[in-house]
Amino acid sequence: MKIVFALFLALLPALAALSQDRIEGTVVAKDTEEVLPFTTVSVLGTQIGTISNAEGVFILKRSGLKATDTIQFSYVGYETLLLPVASINQQSFISLQPAVVNLESIEIRDREMSAEEILRKVTSFLSN
Secondary structure, three states: OHHHHHHHHHHHHHHHHHHHHHHEEEEEEOOOOOOOOOOOOEEOOOEEEEEEEOOEEEEEOOOOOOOOEEEEEEOEEEEOEEHHHHHOOOEEEEEOOOOOOOOOOOOOOOOOOOOOHHHHHHHHHHHO
């Protein structure tokens, strides 16, 4: 048992060094703090990227990244967030702001169209 514990203590610094070669974080909604699963995480101007898992957790390897690189976080219904690599801690919570989209109103009517009306609309559409 002492040998296993000593081995664990000997390997602990190596494990800590290995964990520093990556950026790990969790993407959450700023307003509700709920995790945002499957968020797209990418480094601008490169082909480096990943997607957060079902718990909103992402991991990016630091190899090939410069402190001046920018990481982009995007999720449908939320504003895209750009952060410099240097500003992201090893284990960060990334908060995305909900995007507000104003839509025009539409009117839905419950009315049946006759066959003639349908043909007229189709013909009109095809002639344009």
